[in-house]
Amino acid sequence: MHDCLIIGGGVIGLSIAWELARHGVTSVVLEQGEFGRESSWAGAGMLPPGRVDTARTPEALLRSHSHVLWPAWSAELREVTGIDNGFQRRGGLEIRMGGLSDELDDEIRSWQSVGVECQPLSSEAIHELEPELRTDLSAAYLLPEMGQVRNPRHIKALVAGCLVRGVTLIGGTPVTQLIRDGNRVVRVESPSGSFCAKEIVVAGGAWSERLLAQTGPAPWIRPMRGQIVLLNQLPNPLRRVINIGHRYLVPRGDGRVLVGSTEEDVGYDRRTTAEGVAGLIELAMQVAPCLAKATIERSWGGLRPRSIDGLPYLGRQNGVENLIVASGHFRAGLQLSPMTAVLVSELVRGVPTTIPLSGFQPDRVGSE
Ligand SMILES: Cc1cc2nc3c(=O)[nH]c(=O)nc-3n(C[C@H](O)[C@H](O)[C@H](O)COP(=O)(O)OP(=O)(O)OC[C@H]3O[C@@H](n4cnc5c(N)ncnc54)[C@H](O)[C@@H]3O)c2cc1C
Known part of the structure; x- marks a missing residue:
């Protein structure tokens, strides 16, 4: 036994x-x-x-x-x-595209209060780090220790x-x-x-x-569907993970950019939808306009175990x-x-x- x-x-x-x-x-x-x-x-x-x-x-x-x-x-x-397994720590940016920059100030304070390195970024700094991001971001900070696998x-x-x-x-x-x-x-x-x-x-x-x-x-515990779209564009458009609240762009380093995600209460259905995929592609193009030229490699959904x-x-x-x-x-x-x-x-x-x-x-x- x-x-x-x-x-x-x-x-x-x-x-x-x-x-x-x-x-x-x-x-x-x-x-x-x-x-x-x-x-x-x-x-x-x-x-x-x-x-x-x-x-x-x-x-x-x-x-x-x-x-x-x-x-x-x-x-x-x-x-x-x-x-x-592809584990690496290349850092991540949290950004906002209009309004709500106070929300980011609170987040910066909250990371810093627990000793996690978190750097507020000026527009110049953002574009030095990520030149392909749109130019009129309202706020951003960098988490240098953000990892991915x-x-x-x-x-x-x-x-x-x-x-x-x-x-x-x-x-x-x-x-x-x-x-x-x-x-x-x-x-x-x-x-x-x-x-x-x-x-x-x-x-x-x-x-x-x-x-x-x-x-x-x-x-x-309930299923909560999340959809993802995988875009592909060379040269690599992004260097770091870009978070916009609960949505994000994750560059894989080989030209692929994973764009996620939705949060949907639809039971045990992990299929993707036109609305879900279109919303994510729209987000990707808003955040990094050059991604309008990316090819769409595929999309998928998964069921997060929500507590x-x-x-x-x-x-x-x-x-x-x-x-x-x-x-x-x-x-x-x-x-x-x-x-x-x-x-x-x-x-x-x-x-x-x-x-x-x-x-x-x-x-x-x-x-x-
Ligand atoms: C779109 C999306 C993006 C995400 N992004 C991130 C992220 O960036 N970072 C992060 O940390 N997390 C992320 N998550 C969440 C993360 O994927 C989940 O929290 C994690 O995978 C849960 O792992 P698990 O092993 O509990 O569940 P699962 O991977 O679902 O595994 C549970 C397994 O149990 C099996 N099972 C269930 N019932 C039985 C049974 N009766 N008998 C035998 N087998 C059974 C299932 O078949 C399944 O394989 C994301 C999730 C989604 C959907």
Whole structure:
């Protein structure tokens, strides 16, 4: 019997298995489809910075510890698998195109108050850094420590790394039932048979709530569709990630620019729409007019696992002593995945967690 059974093979489930293997804990990951092909594949791979020593909120603690872990995780995965996940820190700009510059002043103060390097930019400075941005931006700041990862490559590296370290990965296997006896889950059922382990982790992304509801009151997790369009233009039009509130342009360094994203409450439908794609192309041309000449390579949608308050659920499911929840990372599952894995591994191994899990409890309630 494995020490741990993980349901869901996205970035969260695979990272947990990778981290457990590092500590000699055996695991099996059951994935209903192909590994990492849902939200984790669809994401943009932006990794905002953090500072461990000054982080105060639960989100900032999780983000800043992950920020520290990303370089080491990327190097170790590359060493073990030979796969480069494309992790790099080239910085990012937050911009506004008219009005609302006060909003950016508040954001600058908020980054600086927690010790994260954040530089307000004059128009001249913006155009020195990013000459292809439109010239009448109302405000901008630079986060030099903003990183990015090529998430499909990261998933590939995690899958390969897990296999090298002896993790059992079983795709095409949906878990349909969690079978409970008293206060423990004694086995899980799937069309390919039943599986059991000492500890069970639910990392099923946007599908987690249904599964957890079989064991009692479940955390609130819903799919939130995000669409992305991939443009292609050489020479590279942009050098850094450009954020405009919740929308963004992410240059991949090879002429490709990923433009995202929408936020739509449409259930489990990950298709793209004319309105979604047109809106993103319009945004890209407004931000960097030269992108009007770019070719449209493709578009896709993914289902973010949205929680009640935007924070993930991490911890033991109330009343079930061997069931751990690691879901609901919403817009930040890639960036938060390394520290999520460390915390879940600590829970599984029964050692004190590096940061408190209060704030991430699966039984917390809130309003949408
Ligand atoms: C357009 C878009 C842009 C994004 N950009 C970013 C970004 O820049 N930075 C960032 O940090 N995050 C970003 N995100 C969010 C990030 O992608 C998610 O938070 C993260 O991928 C969640 O990972 P996960 O493993 O929980 O979910 P998923 O990747 O969805 O994985 C869950 C897996 O569980 C499997 N599963 C579910 N139920 C079962 C079952 N019963 N049995 C077996 N398997 C099951 C599913 O098939 C799936 O593969 C973005 C998301 C989208 C959609």
